[in-house]
Amino acid sequence: MEDLKQELKENIVEQLNLEDIAVEDIDDNDMLFGDGLGLDSIDALELIVMLDKNYGIKLTDPKEGRAIFESINVMAKYIFENRTK
C-alpha cells in the first residue's frame, strides 16, 4: 500500500504539472482539491483517465470522483480494492 501511495503522489505531481509541489510535500491525508493541493475540475478528469489507464478502473459517473479523490489515503484504498491491472 505504501508503494501505491508513493506511486500516486509521483503520478499526480508529474501528470497534473504541479510544478511548485514536491512529492514529499504531499501528506497521505491532505485534501487533493479545495484548500489542499488546489486541484481543479480538469485535474479531476485527468485523475479519472489515470485510474482507467494505470489501474483498469472505469468511473462512469465523474461525481464518483469527489469521494474517491479526497486524499491519497482514500484514493489508494479504492484502487487497492478495485484495480483490475
Place this chain on the structure above:
Amino acid sequence: MNSQYHITSFCNIKNNTVSLNGSVIYNDENNDFLEFIKAAYKSFETDYAKFFKMDALSKLAFLAADILLKNEGLKQEEENNIAIVFSNKASSIDTDRKHQNSIQNKEDYFPSPAIFVYTLPNICIGEISIKYKLFSENSFFIFDAFNAQHLLDYTNSLLATNKTEKVLCGWVELDGDHYEAFLYLVTNEGSITHNKQNILKLYNT
C-alpha cells in the same frame, strides 16, 4: 494615415529572447522552447501556478501579455476594460497533434482532458482574461502571415465604437520548435502612433 490612437508598449518573444519596448529583458540560448519559456516565466517572478498547466501556445501568449499588463499598474481585484485581438497562422496545431497522438491507437485510447481543453487557439485569451479579469471583447484570427492592416482596422474599430478603453493585440505563433510572439497595447495615449507602418516596424524589431 494619421491615427488618434497610440501604441503604449510592445513585447516580442522569439529566438530564446524576450524584449520589452525593443530592449532585451531575458535571453537564454541553451534551451528548447518549453525550458526557455519556463525559465523566462520564473525570471519575471510571476506567481501563477496555472501557468505550468497551460499548453505551449498559451504559455507563450500568457507570458508576453503578462509582461505588458504588469507595466500597466492594473488593479487585479477590479474588472479591466481591455479587449484582446490575437492572430496567428498555425492555430492550435501543436496541441491538436498531441491530442491526435493520444487517440491514434484504439488499443491505447486515453485522451487527456488537460490537453484537449487547449485544442482551440483562443483558449490562450481565456488564460490571460482570467488572470487580469478582462471581460471585454476578444477575437482570435487565423492568417497565412502577420496581417498588420487587419489588426489595425479591427483595433481602431473597437476603440472608435467605445467597446473598450485599450486593446491588447498582436501575433502569437507556435508550431513545434518554431515560436514567435509580438503583442502590443493600443490606447488613446502613447508615443508611437498606431498605424500600419509602425506596427510592421515593431513586429520586425
